Amino acid sequence: MEHESCRGGAKAVLNLQSNSSISIAYHPHFGPHDDLMLLEIDEKLLPGILHNRVSLRGQSDEEAVLCMPSKTYAVKFVGTSNSMFLVPPSDPSESSETASDEPVVPSVLKVALGIMELVEVAPKLDKLKLLLMENPYRPEDEMDVEELEIEKDKTGLFQWEDLVDRIQASDEELRAGLRALSAVEIDGYWRIGMRSIWILF
Amino acid sequence: MQIQVKCGCREDSCPEWAIVELQGAVEAQPSFRDRLQNLEIGCLCRPSSEEKYTFTVGYHELSGSKVPLKKPLLVLKKKRAFDPEESIDSDPNSSRMELEVIGIIRQRILFKTRPKALISKPQPTIKEKKVTPPVTLFQG
DSSP states (O other): GGGGGTTTTHHHHHTOTTEEEEEEEETTOOOTTTEEEEEEGGGHHHHHTTTTTTEOOTTTOOOOOOSSOEEEEEEEEEEEEOOOOOOOOOOHHHHHTTTTOOOOOOOEEEEEEEEEHHHHEEOOOOHHHHHHSSSSHHHHHHOOOOOHOOOOOTOOOOOOHHHHHHHHHHHHHHHHHHHHTTTTTTTTTTOOBBBHHHHOO | EEEEEOOOGGGGOOOOOOOEEEESSSEOOGGGGTTTTEEEEEEEESSSSOOOSEEEEEEEEEEEEEEEEEEEEEEEEEEEETTTTSSSTTTTGGSEEEEEEEEEEEEEEEOOOOOOOOOOOOOOOOOOOSSSOOEEEEEE
């Protein structure tokens, strides 16, 4: 880790021995550190996160949603009037050099204003319907393109990655949504046919 | 857009951070406010073998205990991901943002009782003759 942990001391705080005391100071790099945030997570979701299977999805005008491979969670910031002093861990390389020479002074890097909580939500798939209806598949269009060699108009066409960028749902839920709409991947784009649209009403 | 949450650490080796939590705010004297770095906040004591602690800030002594969190907290850091495939003239603002897990918190030392005033008690940690300590407790 970089500079933040060069004088952390979390262990010194958590392992404080009986009948002893320790000074706590502001970290040499104490500051707002707006790039640091706390996320409350269920123990059972921990492996998924630690194995890189999680992402935040949504557009900037939507509330952020956290997606595990098969579940979607709304992310809510919960503020606190308490002062939460964050003490980083000590840099392991530094502590091996100084060892018992210098006592570690636990340092507060940041005072957190709150934490982010997760609330399980249903995937937001209404948008998927609207997006795929923008440019429904018509076999006649394909024949025109082939015969007249017209450049295919790609507006309203979405590949898997485009859908992931726009739809707040986990991968599995998104796939289930596509199946429910009888959508098919044609030339890398997800399409619904004109007749399928009637089923949606 | 999609922001990946990455973790470079393995499950059992995620660095553990600590939280010391108290009610109200800690304030520094005006002359210290711009240079808080390295300033002492207070003294954390564990008087016995129990998980009970006191935290002395300025003239106040708080009592609390070390408690496990109901649910662990992950410390996430926002980062701009460097994409080697991006061309030189692509918009720098369009580089992907990532969230990296840089730590985990499972316990905190929580102080939730009313502070005890120590006005008449001599302060052995103050070496110079100061009327007010640089950092004091403020409960609004």
